[in-house]
Amino acid sequence: MSSILTNNSAMVALQTLKSINMDLSKTQAMISTGKEVGSARDNSAVWAISKVMESDVKGFKAISESLSLGSSSVAVARNGAETVTDLLNDMKEKIVAAQGENVDRTKLQADVEALSGQIASVVGAAQFNGLNMLQGTESVDILSSLDRSNDGTVTSSNITVGRQDLSFDAGVYGTGADLSANATTTLGGNLAADGTGDAFSNGANELTALVAGTIAADQTYNFQIAGETVSFTTATTSADDLAAGITAAINAAGIEDITASVNTATITIASTSKFDAVEVNTSGTGAATFALTANGDTQAAATSNSQTITARASEIEFSTTAGVSEGDSYRAAIGGVNYDYVAGPGETFEDVARGLKTVIDGAGIENIETRVRQDETTGAWVLQIDNDGAAQTLTDVGAAGGEATGGLVGLDKLDVTTDEGVRAALANIETYIDTTIDSAAQFGSSQGRIDTQSEFISNLTDSLRSGIGALVDADMEETSARLQALQVQQQLGVQSLSIANQAPQTILSLFR
Numbered sequence: 001m002s003s004i005l006t007n008n009s010a011m012v013a014l015q016t017l018k019s020i021n022m023d024l025s026k027t028q029a030m031i032s033t034g035k036e037v038g039s040a041r042d043n044s045a046v047w048a049i050s051k052v053m054e055s056d057v058k059g060f061k062a063i064s065e066s067l068s069l070g071s072s073s074v075a076v077a078r079n080g081a082e083t084v085t086d087l088l089n090d091m092k093e094k095i096v097a098a099q100g101e102n103v104d105r106t107k108l109q110a111d112v113e114a115l116s117g118q119i120a121s122v123v124g125a126a127q128f129n130g131l132n133m134l135q136g137t138e139s140v141d142i143l144s145s146l147d148r149s150n151d152g153t154v155t156s157s158n159i160t161v162g163r164q165d166l167s168f169d170a171g172v173y174g175t176g177a178d179l180s181a182n183a184t185t186t187l188g189g190n191l192a193a194d195g196t197g198d199a200f201s202n203g204a205n206e207l208t209a210l211v212a213g214t215i216a217a218d219q220t221y222n223f224q225i226a227g228e229t230v231s232f233t234t235a236t237t238s239a240d241d242l243a244a245g246i247t248a249a250i251n252a253a254g255i256e257d258i259t260a261s262v263n264t265a266t267i268t269i270a271s272t273s274k275f276d277a278v279e280v281n282t283s284g285t286g287a288a289t290f291a292l293t294a295n296g297d298t299q300a301a302a303t304s305n306s307q308t309i310t311a312r313a314s315e316i317e318f319s320t321t322a323g324v325s326e327g328d329s330y331r332a333a334i335g336g337v338n339y340d341y342v343a344g345p346g347e348t349f350e351d352v353a354r355g356l357k358t359v360i361d362g363a364g365i366e367n368i369e370t371r372v373r374q375d376e377t378t379g380a381w382v383l384q385i386d387n388d389g390a391a392q393t394l395t396d397v398g399a400a401g402g403e404a405t406g407g408l409v410g411l412d413k414l415d416v417t418t419d420e421g422v423r424a425a426l427a428n429i430e431t432y433i434d435t436t437i438d439s440a441a442q443f444g445s446s447q448g449r450i451d452t453q454s455e456f457i458s459n460l461t462d463s464l465r466s467g468i469g470a471l472v473d474a475d476m477e478e479t480s481a482r483l484q485a486l487q488v489q490q491q492l493g494v495q496s497l498s499i500a501n502q503a504p505q506t507i508l509s510l511f512r
Contacts, residue, residue, distance in 0.1 A: 003504075010500035017493035024486040030474040031483065037472040050472045053464050059146045060461045067454040069129065070142030071447055074161055077133035078443035080126030084119050084134075084166055084408075085436040088429065091115045091414075095425045098416035105417045112425075116412045123166045123408075133443070134166045137326060137344045137404045144453050159453060161446040162345060164439030167406035170359075171342035174329040176401025182319040182349075183330060183396045188312050188386075200314050200334075201391035202367070204259075204270035207280055207309045209246075210291040211239040211265040219286030221246060225269065226278045228255050234286070239265040242288060271309040274386040275371045278309040313371070313386035316356070316396050318349035320380045329402035332356055332385065335392035339363060344404035350374075353381040354431045355405060360385065361424040362410025369420055371427070407435045 029038065040047045091112055098108045123134045133140060141158040148154050187200050209223075220233045223246055230253045232245040243265045250260040250269065257273040267290075271278045282290045282305045292307040316332060326345040330352050331338050341355035350372075357370045367389030373382050385394060411432055415421035 007500060007504060009503055010497060013493065013497040013500040017490070017497055020486055020489045020493050024483070024490055027479055027483045027486055030479050031476070035472050035474055046471050050468050053468050053471075056146060056148065057461055057464050057468070060457055060464070063143055063146060064454060064457050064461070066143040067450055067457065070140075070159070070161070071450045071454060073128040073131050073133065073140070073142075074443050074447040074450060076126055076128040077164070078440055078447055080122055080134050081164060081166065081436050081440035081443055083122050085433060085440060087115050087119050087122070088433045088436060092426075092429045092433065095414070095416055095422065095429055098422050099426065105422075109415065109417050112414055112416055113412075116414070119166075119408065119411065120168065133161065133163045134439075135406075136163050137165055138163060139345070142450060144450070145457070159446070159450055161450075162442065164442055165344055165404060165407050166436060166439060168408055168410070168412050169406035170409060171329075171340065171405030172403035173331060173338075173340045173342065174327055174399040174402030176327070176399055179322075179328055179330070179398030179400055180396070182322045182398055184317045185394060185396045186315045186317065187394065188310060188314045200385075200387050200394035202272075202388045203312070204272045205294075205309050205312055206271070207269045207292060207294045207307055209243075209267040209269070209280075209282070210293075211243045211267070211288060212291065213289040214287040215239055215242055216286055219284060219288070221284035221286065221288060221290075222282065223250060224279075224281040224283075225250065225253075225255055225258055226273070226276075228253060230255075239288070243267050269309065271312070273309075273311055274369060274388075275311050275313050275373070275384050277311050279306070280309065281306045311384065313369075313384040314394050316353075316383045316385070317375070318353060318381045318383075320378055322349075324348055324352060325400065326404060327402045328352070328398065328400055330356060330398045331396060332360060332383070333393070333395045333397070334360070334365060334368065334385070334387075337363075337365075340402075340405070341409075342402035342405045344407070349381045353383045355409065356383055358410035358428050358431060359405070361428055362413035364413065364415055364421070367420075369424065407439070408432055 037043045037046045037050065094108050094111045094115070097103055098105050124132075126132055126134045131140065139160050139162045141160050143156060144159040145157040146154060147157055188205070215234060215237045217234055217236060220231055221242065223230045230246070230249045232242070232249045234242055234245070243262050247260045247262040247267050250258065250267075257271055258278065259270050261268045261270070269280060280292060280294075282292070290305070292305070294307040294309055318330075324343045324347050326343060326347075328343045329340060330343075331340045333339070339356065339360045341352055341359050343352055343355070347355075353372045357372050360368065360370050367387060369386045369388070371384045371386075373384060374380070375382055387394075410428065414425045414428065416425050
């Protein structure tokens with residue numbers, strides 16, 4: 001049936017043309033924007049995923065900037081620590097030169113002071129954007145990653161970089177828990193025969209040798225003292241003569257820090273060795289015996305051919321079981337004057353012992369010398385303090401909760417104008433150099449980690465962008481082919497609609 005009111009063919013052709021035009025419009029939009037999914041209407045699920053990933057990309061851009069800033073900050077600190085190391089090596093050269101007696105120590109001291117001032121300037125200037133990592137102990141967190149879990153929770157991650165305090169700051173002694181049990185003081189010097197110390201003094205430690213037994217002429221007896229052997233051959237059978245002969249031989253040998261005296265048949269060997277114990281051994285071809293009694297803290301009288309005279313220096317021995325926390329404070333009081341060292345983060349009792357040494361040496365106390373050693377038997381770190389002056393007291397205490405001492409404390413007080421100062425400076429400069437080398441190494445390690453993370457974030461960002469593109473970007477080759485096809489369909493649709501619209505015209509022929 002034909003109708004002039006309803007043209008079904010035209011309606012079908014019109015709907016088809018509308019559909020073609022919609023597809024053509026969508027394809028043209030894809031071409032103009034380059035996106036297959038440009039809005040939530042196109043594909044809500046894909047669009048939502050892409051938007052989450054795009055927000056992560058923007059977050060990673062901020063992280064990349066944070067890592068760049070952090071890398072620059074750490075690089076400045078590393079360069080500063082390396083520069084300080086170089087300056088300390090220059091200072092060591094001056095200190096070594098001062099070991100000679102025929103040099104102008106006053107001029108060398110001026111050079112040492114100038115280098116110390118330059119180091120302080122470098123440490124103060126080693127900042128980036130106001131952040132100086134060569135001062136203080138508080139660690140610095142650098143934003144390094146954005147982590148998204150399966151449930152959509154987002155958390156940030158940081159790279160923590162520890163400051164390396166290379167300042168000359170004295171620190172602040174703590175007021176917290178008592179740590180005195182972690183350090184034990186043993187007085188040395190002028191020790192009585194019962195092994196008790198009467199003072200922290202400059203006295204000699206002694207060993208007695210009581211001659212006894214059968215003595216004959218032409219017998220040879222040896223005393224080995226501090227590795228040197230002294231011999232005496234008897235001419236009589238008298239114990240007094242044997243004791244006197246050995247005493248004279250010991251004094252004639254000129255063994256450093258060793259003198260001997262005799263009282264009838266008793267030989268007294270006195271040692272003023274500051275830091276090293278002196279071993280005494282006896283031997284001989286005859287039947288005479290020597291009852292050796294060492295006047296040391298732990299030595300007891302014994303009939304033996306071997307004994308040890310303890311070093312004169314007093315000792316502060318640190319615990320082998322306790323740990324060291326940031327802020328732990330240790331104090332050596334010499335003659336009623338306090339000398340403090342407060343531990344920084346990650347330090348050990350070796351650092352505490354060496355730190356106390358630099359503080360004491362930096363004070364320039366007359367007649368006081370120090371040395372740090374590790375006990376071969378227990379592994380404990382020991383600070384030895386020798387007094388070559390008037391008798392005075394020595395005590396130690398400890399407390400938690402302090403503010404850390406700077407890693408180069410005492411550097412500005414090195415003195416190479418005296419023999420004692422030169423010896424102390426040579427020992428301490430090694431500690432300072434080790435400190436700055438460790439600091440530079442720590443910064444180098446941190447910077448390497450930051451740079452690696454920065455490269456990873458850059459690659460990750462590229463991967464995310466590629467993934468987003470795979471989700472929403474249009475395939476331009478396919479889109480171009482579709483555009484041409486739709487244009488042909490549009491032309492055909494228009495022509496079909498035109499033909500359908502002409503159909504009612506044929507009804508007019510019925511009325512002619």
